[in-house]
Amino acid sequence: xxxxxxxxxxxxxxxxxxxxxxxxxxxxxxxxxxxxxxxxxxxxxxxxxxxxxxxxxxxxxxxxxxxxxxxxxxxxxxxxxxxxxxxxxxxxxxxxxxxxxxxxxxxxxxxxxxxxxxxxxxxxxxxxxxxxxxxxxxxxxxxxxxxxxxxxxxxxxxxxxxxxxxxxxxxxxxxxxxxxxxxxxxxxxxxxxxxxxxxxxxxxxxxxxxxxxxxxxxxxxxxxxxxxxxxxxxxxxxxxxxxxxxxxxxxxxxxxxxxxxxxxxxxxxxxxxxxxxxxxxxxxxxxxxxxxxxxxxxxxxxxxxxxxxxxxxxxxxxxxxxxxxxxxxxxxxxxxxxxxxxxxxxxxxxxxxxxxxxxxxxxxxxxxxxxxxxxxxxxxxxxxxxxxxxxxxxxxxxxxxxxxxxxxxxxxxxxxxxxxxxxxxxxxxxxxxxxxxxxxxxxxxxxxxxxxxxxxxxxxxxxxxxxxxxxxxxxxxxxxxxxxxxxxxxxxxxxxxxxxxxxxxxxxxxxxxxxxxxxxxxxxxxxxxxxxxxxxxxxxxxxxxxxxxxxxxxxxxxxxxxxxxxxxxxxxxxxxxxxxxx
Amino acid sequence: xxxxxxxxxxxxxxxxxxxxxxxxxxxxxxxxxxxxxxxxxxxxxxxxxxxxxxxxxxxxxxxxxxxxxxxxxxxxxxxxxxxxxxxxxxxxxxxxxxxxxxxxxxxxxxxxxxxxxxxxxxxxxxxxxxxxxxxxxxxxxxxxxxxxxxxxxxxxxxxxxxxxxxxxxxxxxxxxxxxxxxxxxxxxxxxxxxxxxxxxxxxxxxxxxxxxxxxxxxxxxxxxxxxxxxxxxxxxxxxxxxxxxxxxxxxxxxxxxxxxxxxxxxxxxxxxxxxxxxxxxxxxxxxxxxxxxxxxxxxxxxxxxxxxxxxxxxxxxxxxxxxxxxxxxxxxxxxxxxxxxxxxx
Numbered sequence: 051x052x053x054x055x056x057x058x059x060x061x062x063x064x065x066x067x068x069x070x071x072x073x074x075x076x077x078x079x080x081x082x083x084x085x086x087x088x089x090x091x092x093x094x095x096x097x098x099x100x101x102x103x104x105x106x107x108x109x110x111x112x113x114x115x116x117x118x119x120x121x122x123x124x125x126x127x128x129x130x131x132x133x134x135x136x137x138x139x140x141x142x143x144x145x146x147x148x149x150x151x152x153x154x155x156x157x158x159x160x161x162x163x164x165x166x167x168x169x170x171x172x173x174x175x176x177x178x179x180x181x182x183x184x185x186x187x188x189x190x191x192x193x194x195x196x197x198x199x200x201x202x203x204x205x206x207x208x209x210x211x212x213x214x215x216x217x218x219x220x221x222x223x224x225x226x227x228x229x230x231x232x233x234x235x236x237x238x239x240x241x242x243x244x245x246x247x248x249x250x251x252x253x254x255x256x257x258x259x260x261x262x263x264x265x266x267x268x269x270x271x272x273x274x275x276x277x278x279x280x281x282x283x284x285x286x287x288x289x290x291x292x293x294x295x296x297x298x299x300x301x302x303x304x305x306x307x308x309x310x311x312x313x314x315x316x317x318x319x320x321x322x323x324x325x326x327x328x329x330x331x332x333x334x335x336x337x338x339x340x341x342x343x344x345x346x347x348x349x350x351x352x353x354x355x356x357x358x359x360x361x362x363x364x365x366x367x368x369x370x371x372x373x374x375x376x377x378x379x380x381x382x383x384x385x386x387x388x389x390x391x392x393x394x395x396x397x398x399x400x401x402x403x404x405x406x407x408x409x410x411x412x413x414x415x416x417x418x419x420x421x422x423x424x425x426x427x428x429x430x431x432x433x434x435x436x437x438x439x440x441x442x443x444x445x446x447x448x449x450x451x452x453x454x455x456x457x458x459x460x461x462x463x464x465x466x467x468x469x470x471x472x473x474x475x476x477x478x479x480x481x482x483x484x485x486x487x488x489x490x491x492x493x494x495x496x497x498x499x500x501x502x503x504x505x506x507x508x509x510x511x512x513x514x515x516x517x518x519x520x521x522x523x524x525x526x527x528x529x530x531x532x533x534x535x536x537x538x539x540x541x542x543x544x545x546x547x548x549x550x551x552x553x554x555x556x557x558x559x560x561x562x563x564x565x566x567x568x569x570x571x572x573x574x575x576x577x578x579x580x581x582x583x584x585x586x587x588x589x590x591x592x593x594x595x596x597x598x599x600x601x602x603x604x605x606x607x608x609x610x611x612x613x614x615x616x617x618x619x620x621x622x623x624x625x626x627x628x629x630x631x632x
Numbered sequence: 633x634x635x636x637x638x639x640x641x642x643x644x645x646x647x648x649x650x651x652x653x654x655x656x657x658x659x660x661x662x663x664x665x666x667x668x669x670x671x672x673x674x675x676x677x678x679x680x681x682x683x684x685x686x687x688x689x690x691x692x693x694x695x696x697x698x699x700x701x702x703x704x705x706x707x708x709x710x711x712x713x714x715x716x717x718x719x720x721x722x723x724x725x726x727x728x729x730x731x732x733x734x735x736x737x738x739x740x741x742x743x744x745x746x747x748x749x750x751x752x753x754x755x756x757x758x759x760x761x762x763x764x765x766x767x768x769x770x771x772x773x774x775x776x777x778x779x780x781x782x783x784x785x786x787x788x789x790x791x792x793x794x795x796x797x798x799x800x801x802x803x804x805x806x807x808x809x810x811x812x813x814x815x816x817x818x819x820x821x822x823x824x825x826x827x828x829x830x831x832x833x834x835x836x837x838x839x840x841x842x843x844x845x846x847x848x849x850x851x852x853x854x855x856x857x858x859x860x861x862x863x864x865x866x867x868x869x870x871x872x873x874x875x876x877x878x879x880x881x882x883x884x885x886x887x888x889x890x891x892x893x894x895x896x897x898x899x900x901x902x903x904x905x906x907x908x909x910x911x912x913x914x915x916x917x918x919x920x921x922x923x924x925x926x927x928x929x930x931x932x933x934x935x936x937x938x939x940x941x942x943x944x945x946x947x948x949x950x951x952x953x954x955x956x957x958x959x960x961x962x963x964x965x966x967x968x969x970x971x972x973x974x975x976x977x
Contacts, residue, residue, distance in 0.1 A: 107737050114670035206683035208667060211676045224678040279738045299824050300739060300747050302927035326820055328925035332803065336818040337925075339811045500664030500940055503674055524671065544674055 094321035095631045097614070098343050100334040101325045104301050108282035110262040111200040111207045122262045123623025124293040124306055124323075129157050129193065129244075130260025134617040134625070136372065136423040136528045138256045142188065142266070146259075152251025152575050157259065159242040162313050163188040165268060168294040170285040175294050175309055180270075188290045190238030192266035197236045197246075199272070200263045209263050212526055215255065217247040250573045253580060254425065254529035261527065262623070266290065292318050292627035302327055306626075319630040338609060344631070345610040350472060353410045356609060365609045368412030372421045372620040373524035373604035374533075375413075377465075377480070378506070380515045381597055382548045385454075385461060390446040392596040395518070396436045397443035398487035399480055399599060408479045409472075411607035416600035418588040419523075419533050423620045426530030426571070426584035434585065435592045435600065440487040447488060463492040466516035468502040473520055476601070492518070508546050512554040521546070522604070525621045530584040535568040538591060538598075542569070547597050564590040633968070636976040637961070644957050651953045652725065652946065656697050659937070659945050665689070666734040666940035687734060688721070700946070701725050730950075731943035735936070741947040745929065749951065750831035751821055752916035752928035755851065758844055759913055760906075762852025763859055768902075770856070771863025776890065778868060786860060793857025801850045802923035809846060816842050819925035847924040851917060855909060859902060866898040873897075896970055903970065907963035911955040915948070 105118040113122050131141035143157040165178040165186040178186045200207045201219045214220040217235025235247030248255060258264070268288035271281050281287060284295045292314070293306040306323040308315060328334045331349040338346035339362075348356050348366065356362040377399075385391045401415030417435025420427040428434045451457060465481065467473040477494045484490050495516065497505060504510075506519050526532050536543050540550040540559040550565070552558040564587050571583035591597050606618050613632040617625060667683040669675060684690050688699060695715070699707050703724025708716035723729035730741035767790075774786035810818035822843030823833035833840050870876065871894050879889045916930025929948060936944035967974045 104736065106735055109738060112737050116671075203682040204686070206686040208670050208675055208679060208683065210682070211679050223682065225682075279732075282738045299927070300736070300744065301931075302747070302821065302824060326925065327927065328819060329931070330922045330925065333806070333819045333923055333925045336803075336806045336811055337820075340814065340818045342818060499938060500662065500668070503669050504664040507674065523673075546674075 095319065096322045096324055097320045097626065097629065097631060098324050098326075099345055100337070100343055101304060101327045102334070102347070103329055104327050105304065108287065108295065108298075109279075110196065110265045110267055111205050113262055114208045119262055120623045121295075121304070122265065123291070124626055125287070125289040125291045125295060126262065126265040126267065127163060127188070127291050128260035128262060128265040129159070130256050131625075132257075132260075132528070132619065132622040134619070136525075136620040138260065138528075141260060142193075143259075146256055148255075152253075152573075153248055155246045155248065155255050155259065156239070157193075157244050157246075159188070159190060159193070159244065160313070161187060161189075161242045163290050164311050165288050165290055166294060166309055166311050167286075167288045168284060168296050168307070170296070173296075175307070175311060177311060178268075178288055188266050189241045190244040191241070192269065193244045193264065194236050194238045195269040196267045197264045198231045198234050199267070199269070201234055202231050207263065209261075209526075212258065212261065213263060215248050215250075215252055215258060217249055220249075251575050252531070252572065253575060253577060254527055254531055257527035257529060260622075293323065296322075318627045320626060323626060335609075344614045345608060345616065348411075348607045348609055350410065350607075353607065362609060365611060367608050367610060367618075368605045369608070369618040370414055370422050370620070371524070371604040371606055371618075372423050372528060373522055374416055374419055374421050375476075375520070375522050375601045375604060376416070376419070377599040377601060378519050378521055378547050379596075379598055380512070380517055380519075380548055381595075382551045382554065383512055383515055383517055385450065385463070386517050388450050389594075389596055390450045393436060394443040394447040394450075394488060395484065395490075396592075396596045396599045397439045397446075398484055399601065400438055400483050400487070401602060402438070403483075404476065404479055405602050408475050409602065412605050413602040414605070416602050418592040418600055419538070419598075420530055420584075420588065421525070421603045421620075424525060424528050424530055424533060425577075426581050428581075428585040428588050432585065434589045436596060443488055447490075458489050461490055463490065463518065464495055464516040465492045465518045466495045466497065466502070466505070467520040468499045469496045477520070480601075506546055508544075508548050508551070508556045510555070518599075520601075524604075528621045530580075530587075531568075531572050534564075534584065534587050534591065535572055538564070539568050540565050549595070549597055562590075562595070564595065633965070633976060637965070640961050640964075644954070647957060648950065648953060652701070652950060653697065655946055655949045656700065656942075657693065659940070659942050660693060662937070662940065664940060666942065687732065691715075699724070700731060700943075703727060703729065725950075730947040733941055733944055735939040735941040735944065741943050744932065744944065745947060745951065746830070747825050748916070748927055748929040748932065750825070750827045751823075751926060752921075752930055753831045753914045754823070754833055755821075755844065755847055755920070755926060755928060756910070756914035756916070758848035759851035759855065760910060762848055763855030765856075766853065767856035767859025768863055771860040772867060772890075772895065774860065775864040775867035775871070783864075786864070790857040790860040793853045793855075794861070795857075796854075797919075798850050798854050798917070799919050799923065801853065802847070802920060805846045805850055806923070816846055819923075821924075821926045821928075847920050847926060850924075851913065851920050855913070858905065858909075862902050862905060863898065866901045867894060870894045870898040900967060900970055903963055903966050907959040908956060911952060911959045915952045915955060 101117050103117050105121045106115060107113055107118050108121055108125065110122045110126055113119050127142040129141060129143040130138045133139050142163065143159050146155060146157040148155050165188060166175050167178050169176050180186055197213065197216070199205050201210050201213055201223050203223055203225050210223045218229050218233045221229045222231055222234055237245050239245050246255070246259060271277060271286070271288050277286060284298050287295055292309055292312050294309045296307045297303070297305040304325045304327065308318050308321050328337065331347055334343060334346045335349055335352060337343045356366050379386045379392050381387060405413040405415055418428060465477055467477050474496065481492055481494055484492055505514065523533065523537055538545065538547060538549070540561055545556060545559070548556055550559040550562055552560060567583050567587045571580050571587065574580045574583060592600060610616055614629060616629045619625060665680065665684065667675065667680045688696055691699070699722055701724055704721045706724065722731055730745065733739050733741055733744060736744065770786045770790065774783040777783050806818050809816050820843060822840040823835050826834065828834055876889060876894055879893050916928040916933070918930045918934045920926065921928045921930045932944055932948045936948065968976060
């Protein structure tokens, strides 16, 4: 006897009412429909987590921080997404292709992603219709609108510059005469095909096209004069991702619920996400220990206890992030203007000891800039980067001092970091390394974050610049271009290191081999060649120029209850729609 | 008394204006702007300029101040030109508009205050009640039993209360009561908007109290120490006054002497510190809010400076100023009631 049972569940968005289960039983060709009240009422699977901070915005065009990006990642689908390994995968786009000259990218999109709106009165997720009564699906025009909106200077998007690779984007964003938003290189070819024209070939473009700043947003809501900046509030916001926003009490809590109309909703295991907004790590950790959260960051002071605790140690994980902690050196400020001095300082930082005894979160000592998982990053076994070698370092420094006719006591070097206990501990350790291994005593100073970032720009007068200063860098998109080129290229990058500066404040720069190679690699289309170029660039910067000191790659230091199965996103947003809860 | 109050209230206006002006100028004097960076990244100057233009930060400072004070429509009427083009963005402080937040770009300062200030008021008032309920009796008993073991114990407890900061009491409470015993939730607040009358909790159930107990206690005990020491010292001084001797000489019972004559008068110094103390606790306490994850207004006093969120710094500073001057007015009115010798008209 052939027996086929098809069960379907109709869920309300917030899941407070019991599900109605309809069972269609097909027996020997006859179909019997049985609707039964389930024995147990539907209990939604609720994930309790901590946002860590009030998301500054839910507007994808304005988001820059991890909290807002995490939120937008659940609400809006980008053309592409990253898998757990940080590789680009299709998301809103099904596939894409690039023209022979590498300048035109065409993305074919899914046609079945509906726009939805959460109804706060009925607690349901509603489909959205236009004025003619047609259901709205996410289309190529939405992508075009969102991209142009981010670049439009009127929007005031902080991250607009990441889209400067798109044709005319920089000109429009910088308000150049003669170009308008209509000249930006993005166009809907038909309803579900979108085409980008870019300034120069860029193999990493699919990663950029999938970023939140280019994710489709509901233009017809945003442009309503009565809505304005309030379009991101629950009940008003129209979204298309796996989750919808159901409640946002600013500064206190933000809740999401599964979007039942999302075509892949079956694959989403967690029905509701209850996120509290707790800034203090140790408080969130106490809530975790009290069973109020499923996952939490581990405060540095608790790491030893967690590792020793029989229960917590099983819930503890430390996963590498695509972020690098480094010390920049002001390359045109004596004595840092001499490569031997920079190499000597770089070779006397005992990074292994630092991560074992100070940071303790399983961080990986960094030999060069790009963190694991970044495309184009040199292979670790090539041994790129300067090794810890006090003997060689002292020889280099002695040579420099002899040449200048000065002693170690004459060196007056300032190390600066932004005010924070963690950075202060690291600076104190490194200060000690230099004293022990190099015999040089450096002064450690700190400044409040906003003041600090103002200080370490490359337009600050040289005598106000510290010789050495800390910074971190995290991937916007997982490609070396976002690392060595955008940070260190003397011409196009931020060049805080003041490499190749003709005068004190870098009004003009002389390009070195590193700058040419990273420029070349940006436009190169062959991935294998690009990787070779970046490998060489990393070698030049960390060994030959020793322009900065890579310290370590960051880790997520986390505890997660055993019933939660999760991944860690090295780039982009957290994939809560892929997590499961038993 | 009525005329006195009116005079005082009119006097608030120049005070508020000067506070607004000073704050406005000072916050803009701090190096670094609100849009210079995203995380660890510095933003390109043109991107920063675009955003600053959106919030009129490219205007001369005095024009920004006038716009903040009067609103863009009046600016447009008076100055015309570029100031007329953006009319309608700001309604001005004079009409109660505290402006847009530069950090939370989809929220206004009025909205941020409307959700966070009520929670600080609730916590502040509970803490103040605890502070008074512990501090006053402890101070009185210590004074009446001067130099006995009761006095020494009360002094010891008060010194502990003053000297152990809330950043120590808070985590210890969380660890003992929440994590170890599991009696109370570790953090967050137990009520949420909408609030009754705009600031009172809408639910006074166990959910509210279970979240309120630990932070109110941590905040209140700190205050009780100061209140207790001051009450004791003041009462000791008053009981040596001539009119107390007179009261005793008249043959009044000791209870009447203390309660009716001594205590009322000795409260003057206590009331004096209660004014500023009230303004400080109901506008929120950064450390307690941080430790207990309470979404109050106290954190904005600190974080808005780091974020260079100029309108938010202005907003919370002005609210604090208003509360402080009002609290001090009430203190002055209370003097007249406590001490018949004080008259205002």
